[in-house]
Amino acid sequence: MAKIPPFDVEQWMDKYETIPGVLNVAETCCSSISVQDLTRFNTRQNAPAPLDLSTRLTYGAIRGSDELRRNIAALYEHGSSSLPFSPDSVIVTQGAISANHLVFYSQIGAGDHVICVFPTYQQLYSIPKTLGAEVTLWELKEENGWVPNVDALEGLVKANTKMIVINNPNNPTGAIIPTSILAQIVGVAQKHDIILFSDEVYRPLFHSISAGHAPPSVVSMDYKKTIVTSSMSKAWALAGIRVGWVASPDEGIIKDITVARDYTTISVSRIDDQIANYALSPEVRPGLIARNLELAKTNLELLDQFVKDHASVVSWVRPVAGTTAFMKFKIGDKLAEDEEFCKHLLDTTKVMLLPGSKCFGHGETFKVFVRIGYVSETAILKAGLRQLSRYVKKYSLK
Structure with a gap:
């Protein structure tokens, strides 16, 4: 087994997000809520509390409670697939990070070949490599709106290709794989009998897509060898309960x-299981996701206006889903180098962003990109953008 490399995005967050007074606009979760806040979304009369305090704190249901797995399964019932999908198709894990690890640990080994979209969350390409697999990066292009090229995918498939890994919506770009492209990817996987694994942790936060045009989950697309992972952290604003699933x-x-x-x-945890089950119940889930979609729309407009106000020095492909955007900044007449820019910005303004090449795409390809997380508390985003505006005016417009 290869030595596990540092998980750069987590290392960066751990190092800088606790600095006193930091304006963290690198956070990827929708602004987190409390259990008390959660109860306000419940539409049921005389609804039970999110927690049954009489519950004995045993290990509980090993694969996750039946109720929680039923509510998770309901998230995938609206596709066109004829394949059976039930609570037995779901395993509850400690966050999506554990879910992703289990997928690779159980399915990938030495001699296998894995194709992974790029840029993306580092775990998705680093872990299979540490397990002895050959990993080929399927690069997304800014000029294509960060939408993957299926013709390029066909050229990457080998005789020993075991898995194709996608991330939809994508972190860090906020782009989606449209339904038509997703269907082609499924077709490639099916043609070559390859597992298609989709990290869907930002689903269903499709805040800038018209009704009916959001891409389906890959487990809803009539191909059996599909896997998805997700969690309560990003789109559901409950990172603190550490609940995810495969x-x-x-x-x-x-x-x-x-x-x-x-x-x-x-x-x-039985406590975490109860809270997640409550949040994903039919009485609570619609109000919770509506709150997070509205927050995403409000904050994205603020970020969009910032880009327009500084169009000579800031550029991006406007995200349509999720909570993150990939941006480029000019210093003078040159594009800023990501890590140097992020460190100097943090030192001078306490605004925290993430460097693209270090955290999401190692090497030179994404060295001029930085990631911002914009679905934090609106007040924090406003304060961060004010400081970022001052910085841009001082250092970029020379």
């Missing part, structure tokens, strides 16, 4: 992941 219509894949999971964690 879902697949393939019983063999679910069995493999269940076996692997026994070596990592027996179960999730």
